[in-house]
Amino acid sequence: MTNHSQPAKVPPTNVVVIGGGYAGVIAANRLRRHPATSPGSLRADPPKVAVTLINPRPEFVERIRLHQVLTGSDDAVVDYADVLADDVRLLIDTAEVIDAAARSVTLGSGDVVGYDYLIYAVGSTGAELTVPGAAEFAYPLSEWEHAEPLRAAMAKLHPSAPVVVVGAGPTGIEVAAELAEEGQAVTLVCGDVLGPYFSESTRRAVTKRMRALGVTVVDGPGAKVTEVYEDSVLLADNRALPGVLTIWTAGFGVPGLAARSGLTTNAIGRLLTDETLTSVDDPYIVAAGDACAPSNLPLRMSCQAAIPLGAQAADTVLSRIAGAEPTSVNQAFTGQCVSIGRKAGVIQLAHLDDRALRLHIGGRAAASIKEAVCRGTIGFLAKEARKPGSYFWLKGGKRAEHLAAAEQAAAVR
Template sequence: MSEKIDVVVIGGGYAGVMAANRLTQRAEVAVTVINPRARFVERIRLHQLVGGTDDAVTEYSEVLAPGVRLMVDAVTGIDAAGRTVTLAGGDTIGYDYLIYAVGSGSAAPRVPGAAEFAYPIASLEEAQRLAPALDATAATATVTVVGAGPTGIETAAELAEQGRAVTLICGDVLGPYLHARGRRAVAKRLTALGVTILEGPDAKVVEVTEDAVRLSGGHALRSAVTIWTAGFGVPDLATRSGLRTDAVGRLLTDETLTSIDDDRIVAAGDSAAPSNLPFRMSCQAAGPLGAHAADTILHRITDRRPDPIDLGFAGQCLSLGRHAGVFQFADKDDAAKWYHLGGRPGAKLKEFVCAHTIKQLATEARKPGTHTWAKGDRRAQLLRDRTDTDAARAAAPIGHG
């Protein structure tokens, strides 16, 4: 091939950068990454930005291959028929293939007052907005963290370690992903740091005001700063562009990560829903999904059949301040196992994971095509089981009365 093949990557996060770097294996592929920020955001360190222990950004020159063009702009629309994307300023960019890697962010809270008075921290700008609000608040004032997934747990621990009075409102259970043993270890560490943990049916937030949080059990808690980490959403770009998505808004794809509407569009990361059976939103999945999305395009331009995605997990890593952490081991299909690594070793492993994630991107930039990942065990079976169930439902007689 002598003509350039233009590939546009929407999103410069973990998945988008991995995909862009991997595409540089072939000289005839011209890669453009479109991202609204000029620096790479280490999203898994945003709780550290809030706590003042890291700025959570890295220069793109450290993680993006030199041959990749970076455009600092936002995509407002995709014209699949015309193979163009529209930018916020009104310009259009053409493509031969498109990688949809827009990531995820805070879900719009449905609780009254949350949008007005609570601080989400799923993006760099949100975390940067929260940090000065905390600085302006007395150290003895209560900070309330709503949501007990990884972001909520890590943020609560980070702030409590600095001497803040922190209440963590779980809504249901602390660390839903964790095994019971891992959950106890996390609770023990948070309690040692002075975090008040509220969980169960009476610990669901029903209203947020400027200085309080009201719970389903009827209690109202004073809160100088309320941090909202409950739930993630994805940008609605695909939906607005007329592409089919799942209920959350992730782009629906087949098992090769190719859009079910257009074989020139491939998805990666948190915004992909292969076979409407998406993987857990995480940087652990983003890198492999980005690499696989690139492989799908590279296969297509060389007239090879793309492979289905095969991705295995190792677990979930949590920092509990700067001096402790927990790594919850899981089987390859992402179900938590009974054992975990905690304490100082857990903290060291968490820091290794954060640093190694950046190193993986940098390595792929220098040596495209080298990134590998663990394979799963049961995805093909899960898909077959679902197909059998759907077929059985379709064949069942319709009841009356």
């Protein structure tokens, strides 16, 4: 007698994504692809995935535009309806503890969310303000919540009032230039050099542009802030620089969720994973973005790295659901884009493995490219929401060679 009964439908696999930034959103959208069934499977339908995204804010924050909030040229937020698929459950809450054994996340509200797989995409934060006086007198700018209080404080200042920006990475350069272009008196304290990632020729070009905007650039061995006061900062060489308002952009850290949950992290708290972005502690936890450290050799913190890492984290989860072996991280860099006000910018070009080239693009052309990049990141997220699996990224970067070199260096030590 022939059995015409249909195979039982497979219940959905519950995947929780913690973090609604660049990595988390692309991962959540991409997870909606049906994972391929394993070879020889008799399933009539591939297993579906139910996705929950946990994020403390109700809107997507464009961190690469935070400096624009200060002058009102952009609000740096996008409605999740524009970048997140309708069938992704958005849960506005904070993740307090991950219980890997129970496969659950305890939220700030007290609720507990269970999962079959977890993608850890909590992103990065500003470095802890440990310099004396910084926590009391300096304004950080690493989170959206920092932007409005800082903008309100800036609105009370006369343009001639001296403002000190501490840190000359992309954020520091962009903040200083944005304010100077509006007529504010700004001093940029580099800590050592302006734009540590830049080649020497790029650094010279950016320094020239900053000075043309009226920014006083303070760099060199003694240009490290050792104390912050209400109306000035003190440098390592004992110079005192006047500043009725100090903006702190130096350094980045990561949220302490992984360490607090008993998961293995690197020295600064990034979740330690293998090359498939899987936690070294648990095959059901996968990481992406600024808060992950594959093989303890993390990629540079940037949305340029976060979006491909988010896509690859989703692919790892989908492979595991299908019973297939996930692939290793494979992505490359193109450089670094930095705004220098609204009318100019710089594009530091790079080798695929993220080593800066001597070449750069500057001026209005670079400003246009930077704006296109900012718009493009939102476009990538939105397209993946409409058509999961459509996102693709630049690959290469000689990661295997760098891993081998790191292992050899560790063996020598």
